[in-house]
Amino acid sequence: MEKFPYFEGWYLKHQADGKMIAFIPAVHAGITGEWEASVQVITGEGSWCVSYPVSECRIDKKNFRIKMGDNLFSKKGIRVNIKSKELTIQGHVSYGPFTRLKKDIMGPFRLLPFLECNHGVVSMRHRAEGTLTINGTAIEMKNGLGYIETDWGHSFPKEYVWTQCLLTGKQEGSIMLSAADVPLWGRSFFGTISAAYIGGHMYRMATYLGARITHYSESEVLVRQGKMHLKVTKLGERSFGLYAPQKGSMCRIIRESPVCRVRYQMWNGQESILDITDNCASFESVRAQRT
Template sequence: MFDIWKPEIFHGRRKEKNFFEGWYFKVVDHSEKNACAVIPGVSITGDPSKSHAFVMFLDARAQRMRYFRYPLDELKASDKKFELSIGGSFFSSERMNLTLGQGRGLITARISFKGTYPWPVKLLSPGVMGWYAFVPGMECYHGILSMDHSIEGFIEVDGIRTDFTGGKGYIEKDWGVSMPSSWIWMQTNHFDREGVSLSGSIAKIPWFGSYFTGYIFGFLYDKKLYKFTAYSGAKVTLLDVTADNTRIRLENKTYRLDIDADRSKGVDLPAPKLGEMTAKVNESLNSSINVDLLKKKGSGTELIYSGTGRNAGLEFVGNITELIKGLKK
């Protein structure tokens, strides 16, 4: 029960089938010439021979993904805080140590995270899910462990070591039965000033035999997290998606957030369906996102911030018409 207020920890301890859980670590070096996503997780299906732990390693610049599979018993997790070991690798909110593969294909890393900024967890709103975190049996739950932080350390791939000290990182996670059938996801924390970060998603949410379109957006600026979420009463007043561009406008009573995201070429990653890693999602870490944050004043607005986020993660999966229809419910 108390796990609800700890979205970062492992939630699959008593799951026997149709369950997945994955943590997403994004790291970009100081030069921004190197960007990687590391996704440790677990896939639990009705067939024990298919259930396994895994670590995905995405080299965004090389456009290459590697999938390392492990027996379930090689996953060890604390039930009190986020500490996770899979094979010879270790993950927490403070550091990431990798030992993946062997020989010429060996990947190693020693990365520490400084100044993490998690989405606040409160009594009646335990993280980014808000009160939906209390609803049992949802298809997918979401957590943001850090909107923005600095990193120190290195990643070595195929004998080539890259220093990531002075770079930036981001951490989130998902767990449940399946990823949504349709969703948009975006994230960037490389703007023209420090401490600015955007994370957001729009997704089809099954709901008692029907569905609605849910959305969770957070914009971190000047040490304040501006929240635009369905559960807080914010509205999506514009959603326009093409093959290479996504435009979104979100509004609450006080603020407006305008997003214009240009998508670059991505890499296909395995994604969960009924716990099994049989679906696919194409993810880019080279996209750019223009963001305007405005404060409403009478019939007009006042610009608070305008900037372009680089090294952006961007995903679009499924049917955009389905998402738009769900916004009208």
């Protein structure tokens, strides 16, 4: 196990016919060094968290294979068997080939071992086919899509915005953006990373590439990098509580809108690259407490 406090989790999103379900398997240890494991489940109807003994976890990061209890999350797909007082999920989903980034989303910041939170993109977009039965209701994944990312460190940022959307229709692809307060060497700065996979082309924007945030609020973010502009606007939401790490312990509650109406606009100079409003986007926004 890693030195504590520490957390590591994977966000596996599945989408088909306006339905969305995401799983977050994670391991975590607070300042006392007591290791725990959990799987959080998020749908358009709610969120749940199920705990597992660490002894029932097997993690192979190199080959992307996480086994937690009777649940398996891998590059080939997922097999789920979750039973709790409030939630029962059974079924499997098979994955197509992953769409990977050619370079680490963190850029040179990946070399800093002391960041409070690191981020990685496992797959921007892949096929997802199968059936999951949730509390007796079957969700058919026909021509479904998936997205996977990961976070690790000891704490989520005190202030951040994150969004992800699997684009369908004329502008097929996938987009993710994160903007967060990053403490570094006794100070902090508001940094950003984003990747947009549109029409087979990958667009990257990041602080280490010269991107800067020109506007930021709980519902809107504007990023500029040279001639590139990205604007994300949240138009509606229905949010649910999720557990997030604070010094390794999953004791912090954040709010995520898993099926949210969001508009994404991207320009390269005067050329419009993307302009789409999607009702199935995911969106999180956490503002720091002001004194």
